[in-house]
Amino acid sequence: MYNIKTYNAIAQKGLDVFNDNYKINGSGDPDAILLRSYNLHEEFIPPTVKAIARAGAGVNNIPVERLTEEGVVVFNTPGANANAVKELVIMSLIASSRNLFQALHWAKSLAGNGEKVPGLVESGKKQFVGTEIAEKKLGVIGTGSIGVLVANDAAALGMEVMAYDPYISVNAAWQLSRRVERAMTMEEIFRECDYITIHVPLTDETKGILNKDSFALMKENVHILNFSRGELVNEDDLEVALKEKRIKTYITDFPTDRILQMEGAIALPHLGASTVEAEENCAVMAAKEIREFLETGNIRNSVNFPNTIMPYIGKKRLTVIHKNIPNMVGQMTGLLANHQINIANMTNRSKGAWAYTMIDVDNGIPEDVVRTIEENILNIAGVKRVRIID
Numbered sequence: 075m076y077n078i079k080t081y082n083a084i085a086q087k088g089l090d091v092f093n094d095n096y097k098i099n100g101s102g103d104p105d106a107i108l109l110r111s112y113n114l115h116e117e118f119i120p121p122t123v124k125a126i127a128r129a130g131a132g133v134n135n136i137p138v139e140r141l142t143e144e145g146v147v148v149f150n151t152p153g154a155n156a157n158a159v160k161e162l163v164i165m166s167l168i169a170s171s172r173n174l175f176q177a178l179h180w181a182k183s184l185a186g187n188g189e190k191v192p193g194l195v196e197s198g199k200k201q202f203v204g205t206e207i208a209e210k211k212l213g214v215i216g217t218g219s220i221g222v223l224v225a226n227d228a229a230a231l232g233m234e235v236m237a238y239d240p241y242i243s244v245n246a247a248w249q250l251s252r253r254v255e256r257a258m259t260m261e262e263i264f265r266e267c268d269y270i271t272i273h274v275p276l277t278d279e280t281k282g283i284l285n286k287d288s289f290a291l292m293k294e295n296v297h298i299l300n301f302s303r304g305e306l307v308n309e310d311d312l313e314v315a316l317k318e319k320r321i322k323t324y325i326t327d328f329p330t331d332r333i334l335q336m337e338g339a340i341a342l343p344h345l346g347a348s349t350v351e352a353e354e355n356c357a358v359m360a361a362k363e364i365r366e367f368l369e370t371g372n373i374r375n376s377v378n379f380p381n382t383i384m385p386y387i388g389k390k391r392l393t394v395i396h397k398n399i400p401n402m403v404g405q406m407t408g409l410l411a412n413h414q415i416n417i418a419n420m421t422n423r424s425k426g427a428w429a430y431t432m433i434d435v436d437n438g439i440p441e442d443v444v445r446t447i448e449e450n451i452l453n454i455a456g457v458k459r460v461r462i463i464d
């Protein structure tokens with residue numbers, strides 16, 4: 075029986091992925107954690123936890139580096155909420171151009187004026203005259219799951235689109251419309267675009283990527299959209315740029331008290347992935363990743379360990395998380411050979427400083443021998459975790 079601890083509201087469809095062999099938030103220490111935006115950085119994570127799945131894309135709420143050192147596999151759900159975010163970004167692009175948020179607020183303020191309302195509307199609407207997005211230039215920073223969809227749809231709406239992503243995946247490159255122009259530097263985006271939308275993860279490299287230097291390069295009256303993470307933008311610099319009216323609108327999904335008080339800033343309450351479809355897609359994908367890992371050892375969509383898939387045919391499987399250093403596999407197979415154990419199938423993959431090995435052996439090996447092998451493998455320098463699955 076496995077115990078899964080959840081944080082945040084996880085869609086029922088995702089929880090339904092777990093069968094009778096699982097308890098959700100049962101008593102005792104968990105085997106895995108399933109969460110959305112809950113901040114795990116300050117949380118005690120018991121050593122029984124083998125996997126953590128983020129039902130979403132960003133993993134900045136999870137102490138990934140520390141967990142990697144502890145041999146805990148962290149998963150996310152690439153692309154599962156991309157369409158939801160894209161739709162909100164396209165809506166915001168148009169809404170910011172047409173001053174829609176301010177206009178709605180003003181129209182509501184006319185309530186109580188009785189028959190005068192139509193006249194007040196006609197005389198007051200001029201303050202909300204906007205611009206059209208067609209033929210304007212949109213810069214997309216980061217063309218992963220969300221950025222590609224935004225770029226393609228904006229192009230289809232008649233915008234000129236320029237995209238920057240020095241690490242673009244082959245898959246994303248295949249999906250990008252031929253109408254999207256490639257920027258070789260972020261500066262090109264800053265200098266040329268009327269609208270800039272950012273779709274990169276929050277990392278040490280991207281923190282504060284939009285700051286006074288980038289604002290200084292931008293066209294006057296630029297609209298900036300940030301549906302990725304608040305910390306990508308330097309708030310001090312943003313405040314100045316908005317005051318100086320360099321930036322016309324800053325639309326974000328990540329309000330802070332300060333941003334809520336800035337004129338020209340429009341904040342949504344982190345709604346990007348809040349659709350029934352996205353919540354279900356993410357929860358189902360995350361739950362499946364946890365189940366597959368716990369039941370077969372296979373790793374799919376991990377952010378800190380190599381994706382490693384080997385068909386599980388019901389044989390006893392040893393899974394080993396270890397440092398990516400020479401002779402690890404040799405030492406493990408040597409130990410098995412010492413016990414006259416034949417290897418049926420094997421795989422070894424690495425990601426940076428870490429590696430993962432799965433070895434299938436025939437069933438019927440006495441339990442005490444299995445335990446000895448487990449202990450011996452764990453004693454190899456560089457091995458972090460060993461699991462026997464049968």
Ligand SMILES: NC(=O)c1ccc[n+]([C@@H]2O[C@H](COP(=O)([O-])OP(=O)(O)OC[C@H]3O[C@@H](n4cnc5c(N)ncnc54)[C@H](O)[C@@H]3O)[C@@H](O)[C@H]2O)c1
Pocket residue numbers: 130131132133152153155156159215216217218219220221238239240241242243246273274275276279280301302303327344345346347348
């Ligand atoms: N508002 C929401 O509810 C919501 C929902 C989903 C995702 N997000 C945020 O959006 C981010 C992007 O999501 P995604 O699904 O597109 O992720 P993704 O991993 O598919 O794409 C991220 C892209 O950013 C690129 N990138 C990384 N560093 C870069 C840099 N320095 N310059 C330019 N490009 C860079 C990567 O190459 C990748 O193509 C997530 O990390 C998350 O923080 C927010």
Ligand SMILES: O=C(O)CC[C@@H](O)C(=O)O
Pocket residue numbers: 110111129130131132133155344347348
């Ligand atoms: O769970 C959510 O609502 C937000 C998820 C989003 O921030 C993500 O990074 O995917």
